[in-house]
Amino acid sequence: MxxxxxxxxxxxxxxxxxxxxxxxxxxxxxxxxxxxxxxxxxxxxxxxxxxxxxxxxxxxxxxxxxxxxxxxxxxxxxxxxxxxxxxxxxxxxxxxxxxxxxxxxxxxxxxxxxxxxxxxxxxxxxxxxxxxxxxxxxxxxxxxxxxxxxxxxxxxxxxxxxxxxxxxxxxxxxxxxxxxxxxxxxxxxxxxxxxxxxxxxxxxxxxxxxxxxxxxxxxSANREGAGGKRDQGMAISQKLPPNFPPQTMVRIARLGAGLDWWKPQSWFAAIQLAYALAKASFKHTA
The missing domain is CATH 3.40.50.720 (NAD(P)-binding Rossmann-like Domain)
Incomplete structure (x- = not known):
């Protein structure tokens, strides 16, 4: 474009x-x-x-x-x-x-x-x-x-x-x-x-x-599979606590879009997300 x-x-x-x-x-x-x-x-x-x-x-x-x-x-x-x-x-x-x-x-x-x-x-x-x-x-x-x-x-x-x-x-x-x-x-x-x-x-x-x-x-946008990615993103956000930092979500979105792979804070954000989702899953099954 x-x-x-x-x-x-x-x-x-x-x-x-x-x-x-x-x-x-x-x-x-x-x-x-x-x-x-x-x-x-x-x-x-x-x-x-x-x-x-x-x-x-x-x-x-x-x-x-x-x-x-x-x-x-x-x-x-x-x-x-x-x-x-x-x-x-x-x-x-x-x-x-x-x-x-x-x-x-x-x-x-x-x-x-x-x-x-x-x-x-x-x-x-x-x-x-x-x-x-x-x-x-x-x-x-x-x-x-x-x-x-x-x-x-x-x-x-x-x-x-x-x-x-x-x-x-x-x-x-x-x-x-x-x-x-x-x-x-x-x-x-x-x-x-x-x-x-x-x-x-x-x-x-x-x-x-x-x-x-x-x-x-x-x-680089592609219509194929976009709906699934949208729904997956919504499902993840619904599992996160209300105080989950929005800037962390931006870093994760940038990582998913192929940006900032070399930045340590991007991978730290991914770890934060994984921890929050694991914690939410534990609470749900407890």
């Missing part, structure tokens, strides 16, 4: 609505507020359930319909099973010029099986068809708990690169500029159909690469 991170400069609108107040939505809200954006956050249960999220993130808890109608950018940060219920809300609320960012990922063990995705449809293509809006795929392949800690100033040696995929050039340019403002190098990864390369089970997923590494990881 050729490097296509060059994109027209675009002014990032200030008003951003995040739909979903879980780990991903909360982490994104925190980072976007830190970047000086006006952010609202909504969930399916209403703004009265989000007082703690408001306090933690600095975002404004808001009814989803109002948030959608006022936003310049909407970030979908819900399980894939939560996409279909959004369709009746999105249709009458979202303005034609609003940019929708799909930060979601498909995990059958959590979302239930979605037949078209099981048959190989690219996740964000399915989302776009389901909500009847063009979407831009971004912010789906970084561990939520690492969003703040991994963000770095422009030019930093260890700045993480994140892919952006979409069919509308102007929308992709705006989202790329948004990622740059958030503290990441943005890479134009092609059309929405190509965003399968950044889905769970692929080498670019949660490996926090630099720009050069990201290009190589996207190029």
């Amino acid at each position: 050729a490097a296509t991170n060059q994109s027209p400069k675009a002014n990032v609108p200030r008003q951003i609505a995040i739909i979903g107040a879980g780990l991903v939505g909360t982490a994104l809200a925190t980072q976007l507020v830190h970047a000086g954006k006006s952010v609202s956050i909504s969930n399916s249960r209403g703004p009265d359930t989000l007082h703690d999220v408001e306090r933690i993130t600095g975002a404004k808890a808001m009814d989803a319909k109002r948030a959608l109608s006022e936003a310049d950018i909407v970030i979908l940060a819900v399980p894939m099973s939560g996409i279909l219920p959004l369709q009746p809300i999105l249709q009458p609320s979202v303005r034609p010029d609003t940019i929708l960012i799909d930060a979601c990922n498909y995990y059958p063990s959590r979302d239930g099986k979605i037949q078209l995705l099981e048959e190989g449809m690219t996740e964000s293509v399915w989302t776009s068809k389901t909500v009847s809006f063009l979407v831009v795929k971004a912010l789906n392949n970084i561990i939520a708990l690492n969003i703040a800690s991994s963000a770095k100033p422009k030019g930093s040696a260890k700045r993480v690169a994140l892919p952006v995929s979409g069919d509308d050039e102007k929308s992709v340019a705006v989202v790329m500029e948004l990622l740059e403002v958030m503290g990441f190098d943005a890479f134009n990864a092609g059309q929405l159909e190509d965003s399968w390369r950044q889905q769970p089970g692929q080498p670019a997923y949660c490996t926090e690469p630099n720009l050069k590494e990201l290009v190589a990881l996207l190029s």
